[in-house]
Amino acid sequence: MRIERFLSQSAQRFPDKTALIAGPVRLSYAQFDAQATALAAALQGLGVKRNDRVLVFMDNIAEAALAIFAVLKAGATFSPINSSTKADKLAYVIGNCRPVAILAQRKVAPVAVEAIAGNGMALLVTGTPEWEAAVATTTPIVPHGGIDVDLGMLIYTSGSTGRPKGVMMTHRNIDAASDSITTYIENTVDDIILNVAPLAFDYGLYQLLMAVRMGATLVLEKSFAFPAAIFETMRREKVTGFPLVPTMAAMLLQMRDTSTLDVRSLRYITNTAAALPEEHIQRLRALFPQATLYSMYGLTECKRCTYLPPAELDRRAGSVGIAIPNTEAYVADDDGEPVAHGVIGELVIRGPHVMQGYWENPAATAERLRPGRNAWEKVLFTGDLFYADSEGFLYFVGRKDDIIKTRGEKVAPKEVEAVLYALPGIAEAVVVGVPDPVLGQAVKAIVVATDPAVTEIDVIRHCAKRLEDFMVPRAIEFRTSLPKTDTGKVSRRLAAQSLELT
Amino acid sequence: MTIATEIRSFIVENFLFGDTSYELADETSLIEADLIDSTGILELVSHVEATYGIAIKDAEIVPDNFDSIARIASFIAGRGVSQAA
Numbered sequence: 277m278r279i280e281r282f283l284s285q286s287a288q289r290f291p292d293k294t295a296l297i298a299g300p301v302r303l304s305y306a307q308f309d310a311q312a313t314a315l316a317a318a319l320q321g322l323g324v325k326r327n328d329r330v331l332v333f334m335d336n337i338a339e340a341a342l343a344i345f346a347v348l349k350a351g352a353t354f355s356p357i358n359s360s361t362k363a364d365k366l367a368y369v370i371g372n373c374r375p376v377a378i379l380a381q382r383k384v385a386p387v388a389v390e391a392i393a394g395n396g397m398a399l400l401v402t403g404t405p406e407w408e409a410a411v412a413t414t415t416p417i418v419p420h421g422g423i424d425v426d427l428g429m430l431i432y433t434s435g436s437t438g439r440p441k442g443v444m445m446t447h448r449n450i451d452a453a454s455d456s457i458t459t460y461i462e463n464t465v466d467d468i469i470l471n472v473a474p475l476a477f478d479y480g481l482y483q484l485l486m487a488v489r490m491g492a493t494l495v496l497e498k499s500f501a502f503p504a505a506i507f508e509t510m511r512r513e514k515v516t517g518f519p520l521v522p523t524m525a526a527m528l529l530q531m532r533d534t535s536t537l538d539v540r541s542l543r544y545i546t547n548t549a550a551a552l553p554e555e556h557i558q559r560l561r562a563l564f565p566q567a568t569l570y571s572m573y574g575l576t577e578c579k580r581c582t583y584l585p586p587a588e589l590d591r592r593a594g595s596v597g598i599a600i601p602n603t604e605a606y607v608a609d610d611d612g613e614p615v616a617h618g619v620i621g622e623l624v625i626r627g628p629h630v631m632q633g634y635w636e637n638p639a640a641t642a643e644r645l646r647p648g649r650n651a652w653e654k655v656l657f658t659g660d661l662f663y664a665d666s667e668g669f670l671y672f673v674g675r676k677d678d679i680i681k682t683r684g685e686k687v688a689p690k691e692v693e694a695v696l697y698a699l700p701g702i703a704e705a706v707v708v709g710v711p712d713p714v715l716g717q718a719v720k721a722i723v724v725a726t727d728p729a730v731t732e733i734d735v736i737r738h739c740a741k742r743l744e745d746f747m748v749p750r751a752i753e754f755r756t757s758l759p760k761t762d763t764g765k766v767s768r769r770l771a772a773q774s775l776e777l778t
Numbered sequence: 779m780t781i782a783t784e785i786r787s788f789i790v791e792n793f794l795f796g797d798t799s800y801e802l803a804d805e806t807s808l809i810e811a812d813l814i815d816s817t818g819i820l821e822l823v824s825h826v827e828a829t830y831g832i833a834i835k836d837a838e839i840v841p842d843n844f845d846s847i848a849r850i851a852s853f854i855a856g857r858g859v860s861q862a863a
Contacts, residue, residue, distance in 0.1 A: 335812075360812055383810070499809050501819040505840045527816055533836040714817060737795030745815060 278424045278447045279485065280348040282454075283309050286491040290465070295488065297513060298338040298496040305491065311411045312342050316349035317418075318410035322377055322398040326351035326420040329373045329430060332475075333366070333388055334381035335359035336498040339402045340475050341484055342411065343379040348428060348447075351420025352376070355430040355442065358476040359384050360745045365440070366391035373430055373442055373635055424448045430635055431478055433576045436677040438690030442635030443576045452628035453579040454486045456600045460583055461517070461544060461570060467492040468541075469517040470510055472500045472524070477685065478576050479548055483519055500524050504536045514541040518567075521549040521684030525556050526714045534563060548572040548580070549684030550716045551672055554593045561589070571596055573672060577644060578630045578656050581605050581623065582670055595669040603627030605670060607662050612648060620663045620673050624648060625656040678768050680709035682717050685746045689768060692719060692739065692747055699738045701727030704758050707749065708772040721749040722771055724758060781830075781859065782851040788825055789847065793818055804848040809841065819844060826850065832857045 286295070287309035295308040303311070324330060330347045332354050334340040340356070347354035355373060357366065359381060370378075370391055377398035380388040385401045392399060400407055424447040432440040469487050471494060473480030487494035495513050497506060503524075510518070518539075525547065528537060545560065545567050552560070552571060561569055569589060573596035574580035582605055584597030599605035606614045607621040615621045626648055633641035648655030661673040680687040689707035696705035704724040709717035723735065732752040739748045759770035782804060793813045794800050808814045814822065822844065823834055832854070843853040 499815065501809055501814055501816045502840050502844070503816075504837050508840075523816065527820075530820075531836045536837045733791075733796050737797055740795055741797075745812065 277451050278348065278422060278426075279428050279450050280312075280345055282485065282489040283312060283345050283349075286488055290491045293465075293491065294493050296338055296341055296494050296496065298336065298341070301338040303338060308342070308345075308488075312345040312349055313417060314413040315342055315346035315411050317415050318400075318413040319346060319350040319352070319377060320418050320420075321413070321415070322400070324350045324352050324376050324398075326422050327426060328352040328376040329355055331355050331357050331366075331369070331375045331378045331380075333357040333359065333361070333378055333384055334402065334475070336472070336475055336480070336496045337381060337402070338496065339379075339381065339407075341494075341496065344475070344481075344484065345488075347379075349417060351422040351426075353427040353430055355432065356476040356481060357432070358474055358744050361387070362742050362744070363387050363390040364742060365744075367393065369432055369440065369442075370395070370397075372440075424451065427632070429481075431476075431481075431576050434679060434686040434688040434691060435640060436679055436688055436690065437640075438688050438694055440691075441637055441640055444632040444635055445579075446632060449579075449629050449631065450485060452602065454482060454489050456602055456627075456629065457482065457580055458486050458490055459601050460585075461546065463490045463492060463517070465491045467516045467543070468495065468513055469493070469519070470495040470497065470506070470513070470515045471519060472497045472506065473519060473521065473684075478574075478579055479519060479521070479684070482579065500527065503527060503531065507537055507539060510539045510542070515539060516541055516543040517546075518542060518544070519546045519548075522547065522552050522556070522716055523683045523714055525552055525560055528563070529556060529559050530714075537563060539564075540566070542567045544568045544570060546570040546572055548574055550681050551594075551596065557589065557593045573597075573670075575658055575660070576631075577658070578603075578625050578627065580629070581625050581658065584669070588669070592665065592669055595665070595671050597669060599625075599627075603629065607664055607670070608657075612646060612657070614649075617664050617666050617668075620661055622676065623658045623660050623662040623670070625658060626653075630656045678708075680707075680717050680719055682709065682712075682715045682719055683746050684716070687719055687747045692721065692743065692749065695739055695742045696721055696723060696735070698742075699730070699735065701725055701730040702735070704766060706758050706766050706768055706771045708768055708775065710751075710772075710775060712750075715750075718750045719747065720751050720753065720775070722753045722755055722758060722775075724756065725754055779861070780851070781854050781861070782847050784829070785826075785847050785850050785854075788822070789813065792821060792825075802847070804851075805846050807841075807845050809845055822850075826854060830854050830857070830859045832859065 287305040291306035295305045296303045332343045382403040428447040430442040435441045471483035571584040604626040645654040692707040712718035
């Protein structure tokens with residue numbers, strides 16, 4: 277099934293039900309569907325055709341939800357871009373997938389203009405008369421002939437080479453993933469889900485897609501900086517579902533006065549992006565005794581891999597569980613052969629939700645999608661190391677590459693190092709992840725400066741102007757030299773070890 | 779130094795990394811402008827507690843009190859503090 281049908285079907289079944297709450301905006305399913313249809317027709321008027329790419333460059337606002345469904349209704353492929361993306365990287369994405377149009381939030385429109393740099397593509401900005409006209413378009417959508425194995429979305433993810441890669445997902449992939457997840461979470465039409473994860477991050481994006489699929493209600497918030505205010509909203513809207521990342525859990529567990537966290541309506545909490553420490557799992561359960569906690573694991577390349585059935589939490593809180601419904605997950609050796617229980621290997625995923633590959637990047641695709649147990653098919657090698665216990669429950673061990681996970685987001689050290697090397701006065705740089713009680717890992721840079729006047733704050737400011745927020749190093753350490761391998765290459769592994777020793 | 783001036787210099791130093799070219803109005807929403815995230819707000823609250831000698835309850839860490847320089851200054855003034863320390 278094509279994903280825009282999630283919206284048209286829910287609008288038929290529940291026209292007057294609230295679909296979306298975002299700040300002061302409240303949209304019923306009928307309104308959501310009508311505005312997305314109008315915007316889709318406007319996009320076609322701007323030249324958007326079947327299988328064209330359209331970037332959605334916004335944070336968590338109602339227009340982002342409209343834009344995503346409008347792009348699909350127009351027959352095109354959407355690519356959600358984190359709103360803190362800077363012009364250089366946006367220009368890279370534009371060069372990579374050659375979008376026909378960009379839908380941008382007003383506050384980041386200057387970044388889009390700079391990135392487009394005069395190349396021919398449409399730019400439609402929220403809050404402008406053009407946007408208002410677009411969402412009130414009365415001409416009907418031109419049938420585009422799209423089917424469900426067309427690409428629905430392209431999600432850019434950090435790659436270890438330092439360049440982002442576009443994960444290709446068909447409508448059918450998204451349908452399969454959202455069906456599986458809503459099945460084990462037991463979502464219903466009565467769910468009211470509060471989402472603060474960015475829509476540019478698949479965890480946040482799927483909250484929208486799954487809510488619309490079920491005809492449920494999504495409360496969209498852009499920041500978790502004020503937990504007390506979020507919980508006030510949760511009480512007011514009688515929220516039933518609350519997706520978390522470990523950083524948010526750590527913030528809640530730091531609060532001194534937990535009475536502000538009382539939400540009687542809460543039915544479930546989910547966690548993904550990184551494992552919750554077992555102690556946090558127990559404290560969350562004590563804090564929200566009426567809510568079921570789902571520990572989950574996944575990666576953008578297949579959306580979700582595993583979940584721990586909540587009944588297993590007491591027995592194996594450290595496990596991320598078993599394969600999600602209608603998929604297979606197994607631990608394999610370097611040849612792709614399944615290994616015995618207790619043996620560490622790479623997690624392999626097989627199922628209808630596995631990506632089609634990376635956009636125009638066959639080399640990177642061939643690394644992740646490889647022949648599995650059946651010679652006739654390719655399966656997903658996650659790059660993550662796991663082992664299974666004697667009953668088949670899976671445990672995360674670590675990553676095979678040096679990607680840093682901070683605040684639930686992936687950071688490629690090379691991407692940060694490239695920015696550091698661009699700062700005059702820095703001769704050498706290496707970026708590593710260091711343990712952090714709230715962030716999971718914090719990004720740390722170790723640099724050799726040739727200019728003694730360069731300070732830590734200069735380096736951080738330079739990075740903040742060029743990198744998404746979560747990639748900016750939290751700390752800079754100055755040294756006279758960096759640890760190197762025998763061949764003279766700067767060694768990230770030795771650099772990380774040198775930090776552990778101090 | 780007024781409270782607003784002191785808070786401004788803390789924000790410029792810690793969240794703009796010393797970039798004084800950024801036009802930051804007293805009323806600018808720090809969240810809307812993407813100037814502070816969830817860890818940033820904790821740093822800001824600790825700074826206010828330490829600098830002005832006041833205890834801040836979790837329930838007070840809300841946008842009404844902390845989402846702009848003007849709101850932070852007025853929250854601190856409401857605690858009987860009249861000058862930056």
